[in-house]
Amino acid sequence: MKIVLAFYGTRGDVEPGIAVGRELMRRGHDVQVAIPPDSIGSAESVGLAAVAYGPDTRTWLEDTRDFWGYFFRNFWRVRDVQKYLRESREPGIRAWTEMSRTLASVAGGADLLVTGVSYEELVFDVAEYCRVPLATVFWFPMRVNGKIVPNLPGPVLRAAMTVYEWVVWLSVKKVVGLARRELGLPPAKGPVPERIAELESLEIQAYDDALFPGLADEWTRWGGQRPFVGTLTLELATEEDEDVMSWIAAGTPPICFGFGSIPVESPADMIRMIAGACAQVGERALVCAGWTDFSDVPEFDHVKVVGAVNYATIFPACRAVVHHGGAGTTAAGLRAGVPTVVLWMADVQVIWGAAVKGLKVGTSRRFAAATEKTLVADLRTVLAPDYLARARELAGRMTRPADSVTKAADHLEDFARREQAD
Numbered sequence: 137m138k139i140v141l142a143f144y145g146t147r148g149d150v151e152p153g154i155a156v157g158r159e160l161m162r163r164g165h166d167v168q169v170a171i172p173p174d175s176i177g178s179a180e181s182v183g184l185a186a187v188a189y190g191p192d193t194r195t196w197l198e199d200t201r202d203f204w205g206y207f208f209r210n211f212w213r214v215r216d217v218q219k220y221l222r223e224s225r226e227p228g229i230r231a232w233t234e235m236s237r238t239l240a241s242v243a244g245g246a247d248l249l250v251t252g253v254s255y256e257e258l259v260f261d262v263a264e265y266c267r268v269p270l271a272t273v274f275w276f277p278m279r280v281n282g283k284i285v286p287n288l289p290g291p292v293l294r295a296a297m298t299v300y301e302w303v304v305w306l307s308v309k310k311v312v313g314l315a316r317r318e319l320g321l322p323p324a325k326g327p328v329p330e331r332i333a334e335l336e337s338l339e340i341q342a343y344d345d346a347l348f349p350g351l352a353d354e355w356t357r358w359g360g361q362r363p364f365v366g367t368l369t370l371e372l373a374t375e376e377d378e379d380v381m382s383w384i385a386a387g388t389p390p391i392c393f394g395f396g397s398i399p400v401e402s403p404a405d406m407i408r409m410i411a412g413a414c415a416q417v418g419e420r421a422l423v424c425a426g427w428t429d430f431s432d433v434p435e436f437d438h439v440k441v442v443g444a445v446n447y448a449t450i451f452p453a454c455r456a457v458v459h460h461g462g463a464g465t466t467a468a469g470l471r472a473g474v475p476t477v478v479l480w481m482a483d484v485q486v487i488w489g490a491a492v493k494g495l496k497v498g499t500s501r502r503f504a505a506a507t508e509k510t511l512v513a514d515l516r517t518v519l520a521p522d523y524l525a526r527a528r529e530l531a532g533r534m535t536r537p538a539d540s541v542t543k544a545a546d547h548l549e550d551f552a553r554r555e556q557a558d
Contacts, residue, residue: 152368275463286494366535367467394424461485473531475518
């Protein structure tokens, strides 16, 4: 079968598509991925054919960080927030039509089109234009439900998520209309999740249902339309893994810090905060730079700064992990059986922070509100023996990475074959 996967965003958004694409290619399918230009190297490194899809993600990451910082300081200024949101999304909106054309040029004749969270509306339209079945992959509970945040009433959560879907729809309605006219499609009516549900498309939940207690039961009415498979990841080794593991072995297990693709605004201040907090709790610190430049920061004997590492290798050797709350990083920490501190910067990361806090395997707070004092308090909380015990117990219920990819590929193959038979 010919399968096209369109995944846009940061590494955490794109890696699930590359991971399942590699497995589908291994099974003999003709696989092509449409991903951001700065992610093409990752796809090609595992043998996948890739086409540039949208702008480099680095061009808008700082805007994303700044928007959410502004939002949480000024959320009552509705018009100002709306204006800031439009400005922060402008690069993506400008790229919409070109991305639609790019995807349509490679999706023609495909047996299946697969997309992630970002640009879901765009991919839906291309699938309709090319008359190709569509499957979606989510790494958090994006569809309306009452379990996304612990300890909040289900009806309130469902209402809030329904409103959110309409807010998203209204924000893209104009550009969707233009793109659909160019493709010769009739006007769309309402949020894309409703249209996907009506088609009974496959909606893979690429995370463990154990992280959101009760969600699987709530979604039983969807039958096999929303299967849980676990987090999709490549788990590739890096050049720094051996050196890092040697450093870990030479002393006590460290606390690992990492903040993913969104650049930290002041790396020097961050290192000083980490060094001071870890000194107070008597622990070493391993700082994974991600896309932040830590080249010009103070040096401390108990702090090691590194580039990219394989979390599957490094996290199990650590005392705890402190990170931004990305879906992939959160899952890697929980799979390793170590407690978590989430210092979130953006919307979806809030959900993962709430999840680890609700499961009592970690704690969470806004990145911009973190200080050396709060970090010390958070570390002392998660380093308690009961947090470690719960983290280890949860790890035993998480899906193994290889099994996650196998399950996802099985579901995609089965869905494509059913659609061919209809």
